[in-house]
Amino acid sequence: MSQKADSKREWPLWEVFIRSKAGLDHKHAGSLHAADADMAIENARDVYTRRMEGISIWVVESKYIHASDPGDAEILYEPANDKIYRHPTFYNLPDELTHM
Amino acid sequence: MTVHSFQEHFDEKMDKDQAIEAKDWMPDDYRKTLIRQIAQHAHSEIVGMLPEGNWITRAPNLRRKAILLAKVQDEAGHGLYLYSAAESLGISRDDMMEQLHSGKQKYSSIFNYPTISWADMGAVGWLVDGAAIMNQVPLCRTSYGPYARAMVRICKEESFHQRQGYEIMLTLANGTEMQKKMAQDSLNRWWWPSLMMFGPPDADSPHTEQSMRWRIKRFTNDELRQRFVDVTVEQARILGLTILDKDLKWNEATGHYDFGTPDWNEFYNILKGNGPCNKERLDVRRKAWEEGQWVREAALAYSDKRRQRKEKKAA
Numbered sequence: 001m002s003q004k005a006d007s008k009r010e011w012p013l014w015e016v017f018i019r020s021k022a023g024l025d026h027k028h029a030g031s032l033h034a035a036d037a038d039m040a041i042e043n044a045r046d047v048y049t050r051r052m053e054g055i056s057i058w059v060v061e062s063k064y065i066h067a068s069d070p071g072d073a074e075i076l077y078e079p080a081n082d083k084i085y086r087h088p089t090f091y092n093l094p095d096e097l098t099h100m
Numbered sequence: 101m102t103v104h105s106f107q108e109h110f111d112e113k114m115d116k117d118q119a120i121e122a123k124d125w126m127p128d129d130y131r132k133t134l135i136r137q138i139a140q141h142a143h144s145e146i147v148g149m150l151p152e153g154n155w156i157t158r159a160p161n162l163r164r165k166a167i168l169l170a171k172v173q174d175e176a177g178h179g180l181y182l183y184s185a186a187e188s189l190g191i192s193r194d195d196m197m198e199q200l201h202s203g204k205q206k207y208s209s210i211f212n213y214p215t216i217s218w219a220d221m222g223a224v225g226w227l228v229d230g231a232a233i234m235n236q237v238p239l240c241r242t243s244y245g246p247y248a249r250a251m252v253r254i255c256k257e258e259s260f261h262q263r264q265g266y267e268i269m270l271t272l273a274n275g276t277e278m279q280k281k282m283a284q285d286s287l288n289r290w291w292w293p294s295l296m297m298f299g300p301p302d303a304d305s306p307h308t309e310q311s312m313r314w315r316i317k318r319f320t321n322d323e324l325r326q327r328f329v330d331v332t333v334e335q336a337r338i339l340g341l342t343i344l345d346k347d348l349k350w351n352e353a354t355g356h357y358d359f360g361t362p363d364w365n366e367f368y369n370i371l372k373g374n375g376p377c378n379k380e381r382l383d384v385r386r387k388a389w390e391e392g393q394w395v396r397e398a399a400l401a402y403s404d405k406r407r408q409r410k411e412k413k414a415a
Binding site: 008009010011013030031032033035036039046047050051067069070071 | 121123124125170173174177180181184187188192193194249250253257396399400402403406407
């Protein structure tokens with residue numbers, strides 16, 4: 001890569017996931033730029049956990065995230081709509097029934 | 101879907117108060133307007149670090165210094181949340197930096213005023229952050245998901261900024277005659293610029309209607325300005341300070357305070373680049389960017405080198 005092109009190269013974008021406390025899952029917090037994974041974790045600490053928001057950080061380079069197409073939402077999620085019998089509230093049971 | 105039905109789908113989401121996410125279809129104007137607004141907001145956070153950074157080394161004691169450092173660090177964080185939100189719309193970070201430096205993208209004109217006394221750290225926190233909060237809280241429910249999420253985070257943190265500023269004012273207002281005078285002088289200088297932060301009067305704000313429809317603005321400039329005056333007058337009274345506006349008085353009929361008109365010529369003049377600190381602020385930003393170039397390059401070179409070493413070892 002030429003010197004010129006190199007100086008125009010941006011630090012890659014990373015997605016940051018934070019576990020807020022033990023026992024909970026990591027949740028997407030936002031994104032940031034960093035030259036590599038170590039720096040991404042250090043930056044995530046400064047940008048997203050200044051107020052004890054987390055005890056564990058995951059970073060993933062954004063280009064590795066594969067996402068579903070919003071245009072496919074109907075095909076993907078529609079079939080769940082007509083299967084309301086998957087929900088416990090679907091069943092009509094007597095009021096006196098307990099422990100269920 | 102055709103472009104027409106994409107548009108209908110988008111309009112339906114607007115009507116139903118649903119969020120738009122980065123990968124959803126959106127009209128070009130919506131995207132452009134959002135990029136402009138979010139970038140301007142991000143730049144304001146970053147440039148906004150300068151007038152306060154000015155006082156870090158001269159804070160009157162260690163407690164104040166630690167607080168001011170934390171506040172300025174928060175502002176850097178807020179800028180970063182917002183830059184990321186703008187990037188999700190397809191503009192790069194470097195492009196935004198270039199457009200800030202060239203003057204193509206703006207930042208809030210309030211940061212073109214100087215902070216000449218320690219009391220200004222109080223007035224900036226109380227009034228400038230107070231006005232910013234008033235502008236920002238409604239944006240937590242804005243239509244663009246990444247922007248709304250950034251705003252939720254920012255608003256949570258902003259509240260400490262305003263309270264610490266008010267506390268500085270309170271300490272000065274209850275201090276010596278000299279300190280009280282400093283506080284009053286600072287209020288005098290920041291009052292009108294703070295009212296200008298809500299933007300020109302509704303009659304001169306041509307994009308308001310479209311922005312309200314898109315939910316990237318939820319109240320008009322004049323509505324927010326009125327709300328700010330109504331709450332701030334009482335806060336000034338508690339401090340025992342006087343707002344210098346001869347037209348300021350309670351209006352029984354409207355249930356609001358009447359107040360005077362800010363000097364809009366001054367506002368437009370600063371917007372054109374002629375404020376007391378426009379040149380200094382941009383010069384400092386440009387210098388930081390240029391002098392940081394080698395750091396950005398070195399970090400990439402280091403990461404490249406480490407990756408190559410790893411690959412060699414694996415081979």
